[in-house]
Amino acid sequence: MSAIGADTQRYPATLEGRNLTGGGGLRLHLDEGRISGIERISSADMAPGAPFLAPGLIDIQVNGYGGYDVNGQTATVEGVIAITKRLASEGVTTWVPTIITASEEMICRSLALVKQAKESDPVVDAAVPFAHVEGPFLSDQDGPRGVHSLEEIRPVDADEVARWCKAGPVGYLTLSPHWDDSAREIAKITAMGITVSLGHTQASPEQIRAAVDAGAALSTHLGNGIFAQLPRHPNAIWAQLADDRLTCGLIADGHHLPADTLRVMLRALGPERAMLVSDSVELAGALPGRYTTAVGGDVELSPTGRLSYVGTSFLAGSAVNLAHCLKFTVGSAGLSLADAVSLATRNPARVISRCLGRTGAAAGAPRGALIAGARADVVELSADATVCGVVRGGQRLA
Template sequence: MSAHTSGRRVEGRDPATGQVLRVQLERGTIGAVERRGHSGSDLPWLVPGLVDLQVNGYAGFDVNHETPGAEHIVGITEALRSRGVTTWVPTVITGSQEQVIDRLAAITRARCDPDIAAAIPFAHVEGPFISDQDGARGVHDPAHIRPLDAAEVRRWAAQGPVGYLTVSPHQPDAPDQVARVVADGVAVAIGHTHATPDQISAAVDAGASLSTHLGNGIFATLARHPNPIWTQLADDRLTCGLIGDGHHLPGDTFTAMVRALGPGRAFLVSDSVELAGSPPGRYRTAVGGEVELDPTGRLSYVGTELLAGAAVNLADCVVWALANTPFSLARVIDLAATTPGRVVAELGGTRPGRLRVGGRADLCLLDEQGKVVEVVAGGRVL
C-alpha cells in the first residue's frame, strides 16, 4: 500500500482537470469523491479501472481452451486485475456449436463467484458467422465458419450471458438474421468481413451497433474507396473497437480513426491471447502452430509477417497510445474506460469505467507515462 492509499481512501490527480481527487472507499464501493485545488503535482493520476471488451486469453490462460474450465476464466480475471484491467469480456471464437456452448458454460460457472461476476459482465462470441475468405477470416478455423443463424445464437444464450456477437453481414438474409439476434437481446458487431459497404449499411439499419477491431479482420488490400472501413467510420450508429498494441494498427492510422469516429465512438481493446504476458521467445500453439513473441510484443507466425494475436493487456495499450498518438491521458482513458464502460451498460451490465458515488471501487493510479503503479479492485488494494 502506497502513501496515496489507505484502508478507506485513495488520492490522485484527475487527468481531465488536474484537480486532486480523494476517493473514499466504503464496503467495496465509492462512498464519496472529493475535489480540491491543483497543488498535487507529486501525486499519481487517478483513473477508473480499465475496461477491455475483447480478451481471448492472458498469462497462460485461454477462454477457448480445448477443455474449457472455469479456472481459465478465474486466472485471467486475477491476472488482469493486478494490471489495472478490472472489467473484461471473454471472447469465444469460432468453433462448433458444442464448443461454443462449452466455453460459454465455463464462463457461467466462473461467474457463480460474485467477485468474478463483478469483473465479467457478459461474453463476446467472435464468429462462427464470419467471412470464410483468407485475410478477412483471420486465423479462425474455416471448418466451422457457417451462415449467420439467430436460432443458434438463442441456443448459446441459454448457456450464459452473450453480450455481443461479431458477424460478417455478407449473406442476402443477414439483415433479417441481425434483426432477430438484436431482438433476442444480443448486440451485433461487424468484423472479420468481406461484406460490401451496402451490406454493412443494411446490417446497421437492422440493428448492428458495434465494430470489432476496426482495420483488422479484413483483406490486406482494399479498394481506395468505397470500402468497408470508410463505411464503418462514417456511420454514427457504430461504436468501434481498435486494437492498441502498435502492431495491429500503426499510430497514425489509430489517430486518424479515433479523430474520424469522434468522442464516444471509439474504444481501445487488447484482443489479447493466451501468450500475452509471456516472455519473448518461440512457442507452439493449438491454433497456427509455431509462433514467435519478440521483445516489442509483436506475436507472429514463425517465418511470416502474419500476426498471431495480441500479446499485451489493455494497460499496455494505454501506455502505447500515450507514447504514439497526440491524445491526452484524459482522452486515452475515455477510450480505455469511459466509452467501453458505457457500452457495457448499454448491453445490460452494471456500468464500470467511471468514478461514481455508489459504483464499484475499481481504481488505478498511473505514473506520468500512464503505467499502472497501484490498483484498487472492489475496494481492495492489490
C-alpha cells in the first residue's frame, strides 16, 4: 500500500461506500468531527467501484514507526506527533505507544513525552488514549525475554508502577507472572486502575491462571515472547488460549505467526477474544539491511520484512503497520473482510474503553464503530483490505 499523505484536504459533509456487514451501502453524515447520522443506500445509488467503509484502525502496540521511537534517549515529543501523523495517513487513526524494558528513569521519561505530546497537540490527544509499558517485569530467560535488556529485567513491583503513573498515562502493562508474589503484585496494580497483560513469559499454566485470578485481562502478542521449543502440553500458549477471561493480541505480519498458526489461534479465540497488533518499531518502513538501534542493538531487516536480532533467530519487533496486518489476515487466515476488520477496530476499541474506565479517564467519542456520535475516523478499503482512503476526525487526508 502506498502511503496516503497526511495533509488535510477537505471536510466532507457525507461519505459513501459499501457496507461491510450487509448488502448495499452506507452514507455517513459528518459534522464537527463526529458521525452525526447514517443512512443505508442501495448498491444502485453508489458510484461504481465504491470502497468498503470501516472504522479507523486501532493499534494498541506501537513501539515506533517511520524512523521515530517512543523509547530511548532519542525519543521526543515531535516523534510522537510524527508517528501519529504517519500512521493516520496509512489508516491507523488510534494507536497506543509501547514503552519497553528500561530503567525507571527512562520509562518515566518516555511516559512524560507521551503526556506532553497529548497536551500540546489535540490531534495526538484524540489519537493516543494512553501508553502501554511492556516490561521490565518480564522473563530473564533467552527466548521469552526477546530483545528486552537483561540488565533492566526485574521482579514485578506495584510501587514502581505507581511512580510511573505520576509521569504519564499508563493504560496497560505487560508482565510475566513467573516471579514470586506475581499474583499479589498484579492485584495491587489492577487496583490502581492499570490493566495487566501477560507476555514474554516462561510461566507455568498454574502461574498464568493465578495471574488471571488476580486480575490480568490481556495477553501480549500471544505465540511470541516465549521459548522456541515447548512441551506439547501443557504450556503457556494453551493456558492463555483456553482462558476465556483473556483477550489476546496477535502480530499478523506474516513473520511472528505463520499463516496456519494465526488461523488456528483465531479459531480458538473466537471473534471476541482476539485483536490484531503490529508491534511495529522505529525501522518499520525502512529499506532492508543491518541497523543498530538504541533499544534493540544490532538488528537485520530482510527483503521480506522480517526484523530479527543479528546472530539469533529471535524477532526484534515488526517492520509493518496494522494495515499490513489486516491485509495479511484477510489473505491468509480465512476470515471475511468484516470479521478481520473487527479484530483491528471493534475489539481493540473495547480494550481501550476498559483501560480508560479503570483509570477513570474520560473515554470521549466512541472508537472502532461506525455509529452516530462516534468520532469520524473512517477508512476506505478494497475487497482485499487495501487502504485506499482515510478520513480522520472528519477531515479527508490527501
